[in-house]
Amino acid sequence: MNNKERSKAYWKENIRYVLILLAIWFAVSYGAGILLKEELDAIKIGGFKVGFWFAQQGSMYVFVVLIFVYVRLMNKLDKKYGYDE
């Protein structure tokens, strides 16, 4: 693989990760916290209605996890393509 192909392949995999993670990002905040809030509020866990919980707690926990997952995936990807330092 020459340099050009290598960077192309790397970029493609990166974009795939980003799209998957952003889909989850959208689902927990705009999905569970806003668009589906009413439906989810019918379910209760402890004192929390689930839709409300996603809007004021859950989405933020997922955001933090998403970034750290991205960090791990990218560190691995950098190694795979020899871009780590």
Next chain:
Amino acid sequence: MNNIFLTVDVQMWTYILVGVTFSLYIGIAIWSRAGSTNEFYVAGGGVSPLANGMATAADWMSAASFISMAGIISFSGYDGSVYLMGWTGGYVLLALLLAPYLRKFGKFTVPDFIGDRYYSKTARIVAVFCALLVSFTYVAGQMRGVGVVFSRFLEVDIDTGVIIGMLIVLFYAVLGGMKGITYTQVAQYCVLIFAFMVPAIFISIQMTGNPIPQLGFGSQLADGSETYLLDKLDGLSAELGFSEYTNGSKSLTDVFAITLALMVGTAGLPHVIVRFFTVKRVKDARKSAGLALLLIAILYTTAPAVAVFARTNMIETVSNKSYASVPDWFKKWETTGLISFTDKNNDGIINYVADETQNELKVDNDIMVLANPEIAKLPNWVIALVAAGGLAAALSTAAGLLLVISASVSHDLIKKIIKPDISENGELIAARLSAVGAVCVAGYFGINPPDFVAAVVALAFGLAAASFFPAIILGIFYKRMNKEGAIAGMIVGISLMLFYMIKYKLGWLDEELPDKSEWWFGISPEGFGSIAMLCNFIVSIVIMKFTKAPPEDVQEIVELIRIPSGAKEAQGH
């Protein structure tokens, strides 16, 4: 007598805590003086991911996050979620779409990126204009916040408070530049998070027996009634005629639009982006974005719990109680004008209801955090701690913004456009002078706030979303994006946002402020940033299709920033 003794004690505690934290900040500033432009703009580029994460968190969390946010949520219930999701979700965009690439690019400022990527002085000037507009609206609110906190806790007037704040920021921003700011922000993060969490944990234990506030507000009350706290608050709100706490009153479209505008705006704020120029490698930029969000989320997941505790506490303490028997804190905060009672039906009882014609109690958002420890009868040192925390939050954000302003002037305007042959030393002097100038302007607005400042601060996000975000994203992910497209997009985006703001938020274009029913697509000015951003994207892409592709060497730069290895120290040239 006992009472006087108690107030003196809070006062003493406040002087001690504020004094100790301020000496700490000044000590750090002296230790971390900047000796070169590289150190002044990006702290030498060798900040560790953890230190950068803490500094970013303090930079980001302003007086609004610390003092006002829990109060706003307290009074708006579910609607307040837009701030929680909006101001944290932006970090995901920052980490995945912006920070690593901007770090690889290795420049000093956001207009630097725009100017080089779009090979154009015009693009750079448009970007400088946007950066100054966003940062000045934001910083004026911060200086005001410093003044307000000083005046409430140290009993000086607001103007004196602003001047004390100006002198402190002046000292460490001018002396230390980004380097001084970074390490004081690390200390400020520790102070502000401690000050926010201690009262929250105390109150959570008091009300629900659970020491973790995030779990506490979903628990049952500690009074043995087996009622869930949120159910009780929903009930109380309904009783008084408010909408249920866990259901908002904003439309779905507007909640969606505001959340999007705040997320994208967060990712486009120059004073946040520039923090990622200070780390060593691309992988450090990713990691410090994650750490920053983790540290921010500690406060942001606690705030909705504080909101619920404070609201329930307040309703129970004052609603339907006789005015003659209100606790001391009520009288004390009445003198500041943050809480007021007008006995409309002269029965001596406080009627707190949703109906404006019968409601007799007015409570400012800010009181929910500032007076919360007193309402919950916490020890004096905890009350004083809130003052130190509020000041840390306001000062750290103000300093970060001032640096963006001074760098835009000394680096982007003077060095890159007006006088390219300026020496390293000359540029450093120019940077320090612009910082002094910026502090003075910010202080002036803090002392004489134009009445539109408060209204406009919230819209700084809309402005950032409408201008920078599309230009940066397209610059990284769309190789063919050219200067014509980007410039047109930025101009259309920011003009549209300014127009909407002036028409529907400030009401300058009509006799009076137009009614909500006239909003486009039912979207409030706060949420309009998302529409303006979409227009920016569309205009950029359409114009780009009809104009010629960027030069080969620019396209090569884009290829290069996509690869993480070989990020050099930030260069001025």
